[in-house]
Amino acid sequence: MRIAPLTFIVSASILAMSTVASSAMAQDTATVTAIESELSTKQTELDKYSVVLEKHLAEETRLQSQLELLRKRSGELDKEKNQALDAMNELYRRLIDDPSIDISVAQSRYQQAVADHKQNKEDIAMQIAAIASQRKDIEQVRITKHTLVNTLENLKDQLGTARVERLRNEFTREGTLEIEHTINCKRTETLAACEQRGQQMGLQKATKRFIDQIFANLTESRVVEPKRNMAGAQVHVVSSHVVNSGFSGQGNYSVNLSVTMRGDVNSSRLCNLLSLDNRYCVEYGTPLAVNYQSNYTAIYSDDQLTFTDKQSTPVDVATIAKQPIVETPLVKKSQTADKTVELTLRSNVYDDEVFINGVSYGATKTTVVIPTGFYDVEIRKIGYEPYKARIHLQAAQTINAKLVKKRQSVTQLVSKKTGTNTSPVQSIAQSPTENELAIIPAGTFKMGDLTGNGLPNERPIVEKVLSHSYAMQSTEVTVAAFRRFAQSTGYKTLAEQGKGCAFYKNGEPVWELEFNWQNPGYEQSDNFPVVCVAYDDAKAYANWLSGEKGQQYRLPNEVEWEYAARAGTTSEYPWGNEIGRNLANCGWCGSEWSNKSPAPVSQFSPNSYGLYDTVGNVWEWTQKRASQQDVTVRGGAWNFAPSLARVSTRLALAPDFRANYIGFRLVRER
Incomplete structure (x- = not known):
């Protein structure tokens, strides 16, 4: 779409955008x-x-x-x-x-x-x-x-990022506006006061005209305009000077101002403006409250006018535009300088909360401008030990907090629908041992694409009834567990029989004859999920484990897998309908393993049934029906898009397919 040039017509006004912009x-x-x-x-x-x-x-x-x-x-x-x-x-x-x-x-x-x-x-x-x-x-x-x-x-992910960046750049345009404004001098004020007031009110008018034109020229203005009041749109006055001015015989003062301005926006709100997942804006911090308003004061210095917030933030023009132009006393720049500094807070987790002297400032990454002095800083996230610090803030400072997971157990299941206690689950530590089981209670659920964002093979939605509880391994089968099976039986996987294993290269699976579960194409340790195993390899392991334990183990069927992964929810993921950041290991999900390799099992919080990594990490084989030729894998993977890690996503594969992004977990029958 062609972007119309920014032009304002206020008396004889000209707005020039820079060629670079x-x-x-x-x-x-x-x-x-x-x-x-x-x-x-x-x-x-x-x-x-x-x-x-x-x-x-x-x-x-x-x-x-x-x-x-x-x-x-x-x-x-x-x-x-x-x-x-x-x-x-x-x-x-x-x-x-x-x-x-x-x-x-x-x-x-x-x-x-x-x-x-x-x-x-x-x-x-x-x-x-x-x-x-x-x-x-x-x-x-x-x-x-x-x-x-x-x-x-x-x-689609790239498009979301590009749209956000384009909108941010469109909001931060710079231009020069020449504007004329006339006021009636009050009998009680001096000529100097009238002159100063006229210039200030002319500048206010310029900022409102500027922001109006920015909104009018947004590429996606139809999408953004209805949410205008939520944008946190602001204007920085870069410079301004009086082209000419004068008094009339009737006591009027007219001024012709040339004002160079640059737009600004609360970048963390851009995703909401475009109706996008907030993860596209996570680098900009957490959105402020919808009704956020900044206070501003006009500053006059060296024949130039600027607007600045009382805490050194720009003018919130979305707020100004709704208000009549008011007179604001001018203050000298020296009165506010050197009293406030920037404090930037970051952490190693997503969706945390920052508290300064007990007041919430949203999530990291965030930057606040506050007066110098002593402060109590705390960063919290459920499931993590809080970070606490007492600081003496004298100059701009950055705090990089590292939050450590709490050790915890899951001892009860709580029904999402009724809020009542249901069947107890086995205690599951933060780092579960191999083959540890979670008890999945009996129940009813709706299976398939509940939100309308899925693939055709996720429809229609079907109500399923699980009449009996069952046990499922809380983690994917690990390399160490599979090694014991292979050493005990001498079993050779299909990949090890000279047929290799697939991996993603340039966006498509490629076969590598040397790859197998012991050499998947990336560095792994014993607590990584085993991969490069075909459907029959997973079944062979299940049969061996059944003999070892004296109980029947098998792959879960699709109904059992989705019911356990949903854990009583109706959302795309255990925590909601947005993938968030660093909540799971999938492509572009913000974890340290994303697009690199699987993560060791249980690195992320379990769902309400005590299951780890049902979102991302590796796709998991499910039991095929007798009438099926192909087998379905579920759950997404470390190198697949976040939208393919949804709880209802299904991919059908040949039983002999194997890849370094496919593993499995088992259920134990009653």
Whole structure:
């Protein structure tokens, strides 16, 4: 979309934008446009492959039907062959007594029956080969589709970031406005006071005109304008000077001001303005309260006017625009200088809360401007030990707080719907031991895309009933646990049999023959989730563990997995509908492992049922039904988009697929 140049018409007014700013804005729009174009292209490709997949699936169904007919015919031909042989043998016996008997018809019948039976066997073999080839094609198309889905979701993330950055840059434009303003001098004020008041009121008018035009020229003005009062839009007056001024004989004062201004905005609110997940704005800090208003005072110094907040923040023009122009006493810059300094607070966690002298200042990263002096600083987050410090603030200072997780146990389950206690769960420490189990209570839930943000295979929504409780491993099966199985049995995974393991390279899965569960392509330790295991490898481990424990272990079916992962919630993630930052290990989720590797198990808070890493880390195999050819994986992974780590997301894969982003956990039957 072409951005109209900023122009104001207030008497004879001119607003000039810098060439650099115009170029930057054009570049921002070009970036958004390029991402949107790429999104459209990839969506078209995905739609095409969806059609191709449907055709392949239809062809596989046709081939399977033909195979069933051939197998049915095989029985009929076998019966015919046996009957023809019996008939011919009977004629042979009669031929001994009567050499004149003609057995040629019986011979021909038997010969034809044998030939037909042989041909049918060959047809069956060819049909099986055709189905196998078709399934390979289906798997390749599915992998391509998964790649495109991940690419699309990543592009959507990039688009969100680009839109936020474009909006921020559009709000922070700079321009010069020449404006005329006339006032009537009061009988009680001096000419100097009237002159000063006229200049101040002219400057107020300029700031309101400036912010109006910024809003009018936003690329997404239709989206932002209805939320204008929530923007925290502000104006910095860079410089101003009087072009000319004078008094009239009627006691009027007219002034012509040239004002250079730069827009500003509460950047942490940009996501709300664009209806985006707040994680796109997390680098800007936590949004202030919606009704935040800054106080301002006009400052006159060296024939230049500026507006500044009493705590050195810019004018909140969204507030000014609603108010009549009022007279504000001018104060000297020296009266406010050197009394306030910046205090910047950061921490190693997301969604924390900062308290200064007991007053909340939102979440980190945040910067406040406060007077020098002594302060009690505290940063809190549920599940972490609070950070506390007593500081003597004399100059600008940055605090980098490190919060440490509390050690805690989950001893009860609380029903999300009723708030009543339900079945107790086994105590789960902050770092659970291998094969530790959480008890999942019986219950009813709605399965599928409850928010309308899912993929087609997540619909329709179906209500499911789990009549009995069951136990599920609280973490994904680890490398150490799988090693004990392999050493005990001598088991070799499919990847270790010279067939390798897939990994993501340039946005698509690539096979690496050397990769396996012991060498997945990244550094790992014993408490990492085991990966590069195919469906049958996971089942083999479950069978071994069942023998070791004397109880039946298996992969969870999809209903069991989603019910346990939801843990009584109806949101996309255990904590809500936004992925947040550093709450899980998925691509672009803000953890130290994102897009690098899985995290060691249990590095993030468990859900209400005591399960760790149901969001991200590695996809998890689920038990397939007898009628299924493919197997579904759930939960997302460290290198997949956050939107694919939703609780209802499903990806169908061939049972022999294996990758360094797929692992599993087991359930124990009653």
